Amino acid sequence: MNKKKALTVILTASAAVIIAAAVLFDGIFSEKTAEKSGVAMGSVISVTLYGDFKEDTAGKIISRASEIENSCISRYKETSEIYKLNESGEYTLSEFTAEAVSKSIKLSEASKGAFDITIGNLSSLWDFDDMKNQAPDEKDIENALKTCDYTQIKQNNGAYKLGENQKLDLGAAGKGLACDEAFKILKEDNVSGAVVSAGGTVLVYGENSGGKGWTIGIKTPEKDNDGYFAKLALNENAFISTSGNYEKSFEKDGKLYHHILSPSTGYPAESGLKSVTVISKEGLISDGLSTACFVLGYEKSLTLLEKYGAQAVFVTEDNKVLATEGIKDSLTITDENYIFN
Amino acid sequence: MENKPLKLFKKSDIIIILIFILLAGAALIPKYAKSESLTAVVTANGKEYTEISFSELNEDKYITVNGVTIKASKEGVCFEDSSCRDKICVNTGIINSPGEAAVCVPMNVAVYIKGGGSSSRNDDVDAVVY
Numbered sequence: 001m002n003k004k005k006a007l008t009v010i011l012t013a014s015a016a017v018i019i020a021a022a023v024l025f026d027g028i029f030s031e032k033t034a035e036k037s038g039v040a041m042g043s044v045i046s047v048t049l050y051g052d053f054k055e056d057t058a059g060k061i062i063s064r065a066s067e068i069e070n071s072c073i074s075r076y077k078e079t080s081e082i083y084k085l086n087e088s089g090e091y092t093l094s095e096f097t098a099e100a101v102s103k104s105i106k107l108s109e110a111s112k113g114a115f116d117i118t119i120g121n122l123s124s125l126w127d128f129d130d131m132k133n134q135a136p137d138e139k140d141i142e143n144a145l146k147t148c149d150y151t152q153i154k155q156n157n158g159a160y161k162l163g164e165n166q167k168l169d170l171g172a173a174g175k176g177l178a179c180d181e182a183f184k185i186l187k188e189d190n191v192s193g194a195v196v197s198a199g200g201t202v203l204v205y206g207e208n209s210g211g212k213g214w215t216i217g218i219k220t221p222e223k224d225n226d227g228y229f230a231k232l233a234l235n236e237n238a239f240i241s242t243s244g245n246y247e248k249s250f251e252k253d254g255k256l257y258h259h260i261l262s263p264s265t266g267y268p269a270e271s272g273l274k275s276v277t278v279i280s281k282e283g284l285i286s287d288g289l290s291t292a293c294f295v296l297g298y299e300k301s302l303t304l305l306e307k308y309g310a311q312a313v314f315v316t317e318d319n320k321v322l323a324t325e326g327i328k329d330s331l332t333i334t335d336e337n338y339i340f341n
Numbered sequence: 342m343e344n345k346p347l348k349l350f351k352k353s354d355i356i357i358i359l360i361f362i363l364l365a366g367a368a369l370i371p372k373y374a375k376s377e378s379l380t381a382v383v384t385a386n387g388k389e390y391t392e393i394s395f396s397e398l399n400e401d402k403y404i405t406v407n408g409v410t411i412k413a414s415k416e417g418v419c420f421e422d423s424s425c426r427d428k429i430c431v432n433t434g435i436i437n438s439p440g441e442a443a444v445c446v447p448m449n450v451a452v453y454i455k456g457g458g459s460s461s462r463n464d465d466v467d468a469v470v471y
Contacts, residue, residue: 035400039410039421044403048467199405200471208467219471224388228469240470247471277470 033209038062041069041174043199047182050208051192060185065178065198072097073170073177075120085160086120086167098158100177100284104170107288108150111304115292116263120167121147128248128259135257141266148263172243175201176287179239183283200247201287202240214238220335221246221274221315229335230313230321232279239283243290244275244315260294271297272317279327280310298322379439381418383411384451393418407448418452420445 036058037046045065047058072094074080082101085091093101104117121144125136152163162168170177175198182196186205193206195214204214213235217228223246232240245268249258262269276293280286289310293301298314302324305312311327320341323331333340350358381393385406393402393413401414408424417437420430423445430445442453 037400037403039403042405044405044410046402046468195468197468197470200469202468202470204467215466217466217469219469224386224390226391226469226471228466231466242470244471 034058036062038066040065041178041199043175044197045178045199046197048195049191050194050206053191053194054189057185057189057191057194060189061182061196064181064185068178068181069174073100073174075123075167075169075171082168082170085162089164089166090159090161092157092159095158098155098160100170100173101160101168102155103284104173104288105150105153107173107285107292110307111289111292111296113150113263114295114300114304115172115288116148116150117168117170118148118150118153118163118166119261119263120169121165122261122263122266123169123171124167126257126259126261133250133252135252135267145263145266148266172291173284173288175199176239176241176283176285179203179283183237183239200242201283203238203283204234204240205237216240217334218242218277218313219244219246219275223249227335229315229333229338231332231334232277232313232327233330233332234279237281238279239281239286240277240279241283241286241290242275242277243294245294246274260291262295269295271295273297274315274317274319276301276315277313278305278310279312280308286310379437380455381413382453382455384453386449390450407445407450409445409448409450411450411452418454419443420450420452423448423450 032051034049034053035047037044039045040062045062047061049057070077070079072080073082075082075086077083081091081093081097085093101117108116125140125144147163147166149163152166154161178198179196179201182203183205186194191206193208196203202216204216208214213233216232216234218230218232219242220227220229221244243260245256245258245260247259249256258268260269261267271294273294276290278286278290278293280289285308289305289308292304293312296304301312305324311324313327313331314322315338316322319338321333321338322341379395383390383404383406390406391404395415398413398415401412403421404411409420409430410422412419412421417435419435420433420443423430425445425447430443433443436443436452436454439454442451444451
């Protein structure tokens with residue numbers, strides 16, 4: 001082989017090695033991810049895992065959400081503990097369900113009834129899940145309101161007793177509870193990073209690819225728009241929940257009826273807000289707080305949020321955006337129709 | 342004697358190098374190229390609600406809107422469940438060819454297939470809270 005030919009072979013081989021290395025390294029540096037979705041609690045549960053995780057981690061999170069619904073908190077399924085308690089008025093709850101109920105009662109107290117776990121009869125009457133698109137009779141609302149009072153619940157060592165005709169409804173905290181359970185599973189399985197969305201309640205956990213923080217979009221508070229109006233930058237584990245008047249709503253005679261009911265009036269809450277997004281260290285709390293804050297309105301929410309060490313982003317009916325001090329700097333408005341106040 | 346300029350590569354060598362580069366590049370294509378593929382468009386209340394690009398679907402995806410759950414998989418898209426009474430939408434089954442559509446009239450939700458790739462509007466965030 002002459003010198004020239006040898007040089008050509010060496011150069012060709014080098015080019016091939018460099019390119020092969022690029023392909024290989026690409027595989028090494030692009031982190032392993034897994035995505036899985038399923039349906040539970042009448043919503044889509046989606047799980048995205050980054051870095052280290054077990055093969056069945058995502059599946060376990062989705063199954064656990066179904067399990068919580070079917071065995072613990074559903075108002076409709078005969079197999080659930082809350083169904084049994086609602087039916088008989090007295091029932092001894094499992095430790096897990098009792099803890100969820102106890103936290104919900106505490107939140108009912110702290111929010112002075114803006115969130116009320118005994119709203120069951122009122123929820124059934126309006127039945128936004130059934131898309132009846134009709135406001136109930138005034139008299140029926142009045143009757144349902146009489147049973148909406150968390151102070152009537154009695155408890156002794158997990159044995160719960162409800163007031164007359166009272167029905168519990170954990171719907172406003174269920175998806176958050178599913179995220180709390182997801183958190184436990186992610187920890188047990190030593191997962192590096194994950195995003196879990198249970199029907200719109202989001203958990204960000206650990207680190208995503210490259211160790212950069214998480215970016216969460218807050219849905220534009222309009223019914224026919226699935227985009228987001230703002231981005232939240234989060235660098236640590238957090239649960240994020242939004243309550244908005246665009247979800248499960250209908251319009252009749254020019255009036256908007258939405259699913260966030262005020263336990264004091266029996267009608268959809270009117271507090272000058274389109275949506276509230278709460279960021280907290282616990283899912284059940286972020287979920288319950290977003291409902292309570294929507295009912296309370298901006299001013300009255302601030303002390304409640306402080307009590308739970310939670311942050312929030314409010315969107316008023318005239319598209320003004322307000323945020324608590326601890327989250328202000330992490331918020332970027334991306335839709336010019338919304339103005340940061 | 343004529344002084345020939347030093348020529349490093351022959352034509353055939355350059356061809357071989359180019360083939361190597363093309364082969365290696367081809368190995369990266371599936372990862373980086375956004376192939377033109379089919380997209381399912383979901384509309385609710387007469388307005389576009391979301392789009393799903395089939396080439397980006399690794400797992401089945403579910404969308405719920407107006408009490409209707411739509412399932413998108415590699416096979417196509419279908420109404421998985423609906424709160425409507427007669428469930429005509431659910432019985433439509435899977436649609437997967439450009440121009441095909443399935444509609445739930447009572448819930449005012451429709452889905453149709455269009456050609457050409459288009460990614461979701463919410464791709465630049467990790468999740469959307471709603």
